[in-house]
Amino acid sequence: DMKVTQMPRYLIKRMGENVLLECGQDMSHETMYWYRQDPGLGLQLIYISYDVDSNSEGDIPKGYRVSRKKREHFSLILDSAKTNQTSVYFCASRDNYAEQFFGPGTRLTVL
Amino acid sequence: GQGVEQPAKLMSVEGTFARVNCTYSTSGFNGLSWYQQREGQAPVFLSYVVLDGLKDSGHFSTFLSRSNGYSYLLLTELQIKDSASYLCAVRVSNYAQGLTFGLGTRVSVFP
Numbered sequence: 001d002m003k004v005t006q007m008p009r010y011l012i013k014r015m016g017e018n019v020l021l022e023c024g025q026d027m028s029h030e031t032m033y034w035y036r037q038d039p040g041l042g043l044q045l046i047y048i049s050y051d052v053d054s055n056s057e058g059d060i061p062k063g064y065r066v067s068r069k070k071r072e073h074f075s076l077i078l079d080s081a082k083t084n085q086t087s088v089y090f091c092a093s094r095d096n097y098a099e100q101f102f103g104p105g106t107r108l109t110v111l
Numbered sequence: 112g113q114g115v116e117q118p119a120k121l122m123s124v125e126g127t128f129a130r131v132n133c134t135y136s137t138s139g140f141n142g143l144s145w146y147q148q149r150e151g152q153a154p155v156f157l158s159y160v161v162l163d164g165l166k167d168s169g170h171f172s173t174f175l176s177r178s179n180g181y182s183y184l185l186l187t188e189l190q191i192k193d194s195a196s197y198l199c200a201v202r203v204s205n206y207a208q209g210l211t212f213g214l215g216t217r218v219s220v221f222p
Contacts, residue, residue, distance in 0.1 A: 033209045043154070043198070045209035058209055090153060092209075099144070100210065102153035 003027075004103035006091050012109045019078035021106050023091030029101075031094040032074040033058070034066060036087040037105075043090065049074050081110045115201050115213035122219045123189055131184040131216045133199030144210060145173055145184045146198040154198055157184070186218070194220045 005024045013019050025032065034046040035058075045058030047066040055066050063085060067075045074093075078085055091103040115135045123129040135143065142161035146154035160166050160175040160182065172185045186193055196217045200210035 035209070040214070042214040043200075043210075043212040045211075048209055097159070099156050099159060101156070104153050 004091060004093055004101050006089075006103035006106050008106060009104065010107050012111065013081050014111050015083055016080050017110075019081045019085075019108065019110075021076040021078075021089055021091075021108070023074045023076070023103055024072055025074075025093040025101070026072065027093060027095065027101070028071060029093035029095055030071065032068070033092045033094070033100070034064070034074070034076045035090045035092065036060070037090060038087050046076065046089075081108075083110050086110045115199055115211055117197075117199050117213040117216045119214070120217050120219070122221065125189055125191055125220055125222050127189055129186045129189060129193075129218050129220070131186070131197045131199075131218065133182045133184070133213055135180050135182070135199070135201045135211075135213075137180075137201050137203055137211065139203045140177060141202045143175060143182050144200045144202070145182075146200060148196045148198055148215065150195075157197075189220045191220050191222065194218060 003026055007022045030051045032049045035043045037043045044060050046064050047058050049055045049068045052068055065077045086109050089106045092100040094100050117133050121129055144159045145157040147157055148154045158173045160173050163175055165174045175182045196215040198215045199213040
């Protein structure tokens with residue numbers, strides 16, 4: 001069963017703390033994505049990864065960085081989190097037919 | 112610039128149909144996807160269209176007119192459980208890039 005997993009599912013942090021969101025997929029997909037979803041703004045693309053150590057900025061990369069050291073894992077890092085980074089974060093991976101599979105999401109609250 | 116527009120809400124009656132419209136303006140169009148998203152859950156892929164015309168997938172159909180920058184998702188024989196948000200997402204020429212999403216249309220199905 002093809003699957004994208006995300007950890008943690010819920011996270012509360014204080015402003016200025018570092019945040020690590022993890023994503024895994026068991027489909028050997030090369031391309032993976034990080035999005036955030038906010039009411040009134042929809043899903044917005046933060047970063048794309050084309051494969052290990054091959055990452056590209058999306059539409060809203062400021063305040064975020066990513067790491068992909070293994071094909072099946074893609075991490076999103078917030079160095080010194082801000083309150084406006086409170087959001088639901090989705091990871092996705094793409095198959096050869098360009099269909100994107102989304103993980104269950106991480107709900108991040110920055111106080 | 113690139114934009115994807117959808118109506119915010121749509122109401123319909125169980126057993127009838129609902130048509131969710133999507134208009135887009137992008138450079139280098141390379142297909143359009145529809146996703147269903149239930150409250151608090153991840154988007155789930157429904158359909159991908161890249162050629163003009165109607166694509167019938169049983170419970171739902173999708174239509175595309177590239178010259179008009181227009182697509183719709185047609186849900187037939189509606190059930191209460193079809194109540195969800197439906198997201199339109201456009202792919203640009205470099206299809207390894209992430210999708211540009213509309214804000215979604217919240218479809219409510221009433222008995």
